[in-house]
Amino acid sequence: MFGSREKCIEAQSNIKTILLLFALFAIGLFEQTTNISSGSYGPFSIGDSKAATLEKVERITAIVAVEPVPPDDIYLVRPTLKSIHALDKSNGILVWLDEMPFPLRIEMSGNAVTNKWGTVQKCLPSQTRLGMACSEINRLSPEIAIGFSRDDVYKTIIAFDTKLSKQVGPFVVGLQEFRTGKNKSEPEFRKLILANDAWQFDGLKQLSRYKNPFYSRVTLYFSGDRLSKIRHWSAPYEMP
Numbered sequence: 001m002f003g004s005r006e007k008c009i010e011a012q013s014n015i016k017t018i019l020l021l022f023a024l025f026a027i028g029l030f031e032q033t034t035n036i037s038s039g040s041y042g043p044f045s046i047g048d049s050k051a052a053t054l055e056k057v058e059r060i061t062a063i064v065a066v067e068p069v070p071p072d073d074i075y076l077v078r079p080t081l082k083s084i085h086a087l088d089k090s091n092g093i094l095v096w097l098d099e100m101p102f103p104l105r106i107e108m109s110g111n112a113v114t115n116k117w118g119t120v121q122k123c124l125p126s127q128t129r130l131g132m133a134c135s136e137i138n139r140l141s142p143e144i145a146i147g148f149s150r151d152d153v154y155k156t157i158i159a160f161d162t163k164l165s166k167q168v169g170p171f172v173v174g175l176q177e178f179r180t181g182k183n184k185s186e187p188e189f190r191k192l193i194l195a196n197d198a199w200q201f202d203g204l205k206q207l208s209r210y211k212n213p214f215y216s217r218v219t220l221y222f223s224g225d226r227l228s229k230i231r232h233w234s235a236p237y238e239m240p
Contacts, residue, residue: 030237032209036230042204044220048227050194053220060203063186064178068196070170071221079168084154090170095140095157098164100133104141106153107173113148116141136162172196197222208234215239 038046043056057066074086087093093106107115119141123134143156157168174192177183193199198221205216213234221229 031233031235034207034230034232036232037228041230041232042207044227044230046227046230050222050225050227053222053227054190054193054199057199057201057220061201063190063193066193066199066201068172068175068193069198069200069219070172071196071198072170075167075169077167078165079158081154081158084158084168087168087170088150092171092173093153094169094171095137096167096169097133097136097140097162098129099167100130102134102137104137104144105171105176106144108150108153111149113144113146113153116144116146133164136164204232205234207232210234210236212236 034041036046040046043059044053048056054066057063070090070092072086072089074090076083076086091108093108094103095106096103102120103118104116105118106113107117119138120134123131123138140157140160140162143160144153148156157166160166172192178189178192183189198219200217200219202215202217204218205213208216213236215238216232216234219231219233220227221231
């Protein structure tokens with residue numbers, strides 16, 4: 001009896017694994033990523049200046065549709081004192097707990113913390129996991145003081161005693177003011193874009209192998225003032 005139950009559980013687990021592998025395979029079939037590091041792609045040419053590139057972007061989409069993004073795709077699960085140094089180049093540090101939304105955001109200038117935000121005064125208890133993560137984020141925030149050095153921040157995050165898992169990543173400092181509408185100045189937004197080394201926007205659908213892709217996301221990477229890499233990701237259907 002117990003053996004049959006174990007076999008049933010094992011079979012269900014195998015089916016789930018097969019379905020997951022099939023889903024990953026299907027996603028791989030129905031998406032396209034093109035990376036360009038030399039020559040031209042659409043209107044863009046590797047080696048163009050930021051100013052010249054931004055002019056070309058504006059011919060494709062409105063300036064408000066462009067976003068600066070972190071130049072490095074970093075998402076660390078269970079960071080250590082060694083691995084967390086992957087964030088050394090970022091002045092914006094995100095801290096999630098248990099992979100829940102609404103992370104703690106830590107802003108730095110030079111080697112010092114200048115701002116923190118993301119906590120709320122009252123955590124909603126309706127969703128247990130979300131409420132627990134919220135409460136723990138509220139407990140972590142006071143342990144990171146304005147003026148803390150980068151090493152102080154790293155040590156505090158790693159040493160924070162919680163039963164929840166930790167995740168960290170980078171964010172672009174200053175972007176949130178435009179997302180929330182607190183800052184609507186187009187010259188200031190343009191300045192923010194030009195100050196960052198990676199931009200993202202939707203466009204260039206005509207360069208996708210799909211006739212009318214649901215997604216067509218272009219990321220431009222710069223080294224200094226020059227365009228050094230272009231990544232174009234597209235997919236024909238909406239992803240879950």
